Amino acid sequence: MPAARRRTLAVSAALLAVLGTAGPALAASAPAIVQAPNASTTPHLVGPHSHVLNSTSSNWAGYSATGAKFTSVTASWVQPAASCTGSDTYSSFWIGLDGDGSNSVEQTGSEVDCSGGSPQYYAWYEMYPAYPVNFSNTVRPGDHFTSSVTTNGSGSFTLKLSDTTQGWTKTENKTLRNAALASAEIIAEAPSDSSGALPLTDFHTVSFTGATANGQPIGTFSPDAITMASGSTTKASTSSLSGGGSFSVTWKHS
Known part of the structure; x- marks a missing residue:
């Protein structure tokens, strides 16, 4: 069951001082936003060995690879x-x-x-469950x-x-000793608050390329293709993989 990164978008000046992070220009009345654990993934079992190839999630769309120890993931978008x-709507990539x-996410x-x-x-990094920056x-x-x-593989991470359009790069070296290293993912997400997933921003389509895990195209790992949905309403659809590492996610409903 996918979990996700925690995002606090509406923060006080005092909290910003503690976190050392610049918050986005959101309305003062905006809710406290998190990319919360994904609690409603429904797998669709296919194939002779019932391998999970597709699932439906309340706040994730994209691809997730499991079944190995993962020490690297890359992609462009x-x-x-x-x-x-x-x-007010929300979306992240x-x-x-x-x-x-697992309950940790390094992203x-x-x-x-x-x-x-x-x-x-804006852009960000996070070592969940710590606050984002x-x-x-x-x-x-x-x-x-x-x-x-x-x-x-021993607790040291580089994010x-x-x-490349604006000409900036951010490199963060962080430590997390208890990371499971049980999955690698490339995701478009609807952030959540304490009540659940928030309305998804109409981002039209986001295209990911060069998606790899452990230095190989993510398709090598027969990853889970995730569709974002709320009940019978599809919020974002995920295309099939091209060349093992390229796909798109298309907005359908907020």
Whole structure:
């Protein structure tokens, strides 16, 4: 069952001082947002050995590989543009280790949220369950991102995120001793608050390329293709893999 990164978007000045992070420009009344554990994954079993190839999630769409010890994940994507109305909506795009069946997630990515009808673009990293850190660097729609999360398998992690369009790179060296290293994923997500998944920003389509795990195309691991849905409503669909490491996620419903 996938878990996800914790994101606190509406934070006080005092909390920002403690966390040392620049928060996005959201309305003061915005809820406390988290990328919470994904508690409603429904597998669809296919094939003679009932291997899980597809599942439905309340807040994830993309691919997750399990069944091995994972020490690296990489991917590239293009930051999608948001269509904002008067409603506040939220979306994130990231790569990470862990989170699918474990309570730690080591991850980094980009975001576009709608607040008061305006899109807010930014990037971040997180070593869940610790609080996230938002980067102050500029992010704009159409920016090309490349990213990697790697570990030596003994608690040391390197999270690297580059916006090659804006010309900046952030590299974070972190320690987490109890990481499961049980999954690798490339995900588009609807963040959550204490009540569950929040409305998903209309990001149209996000395209991921060069998706690898342990240095091999993620398709090598027969990964789980995840569709985001709430009841009978599909919120975001995931395409099939091309070349073992390229796919897209398409917004369907907020």
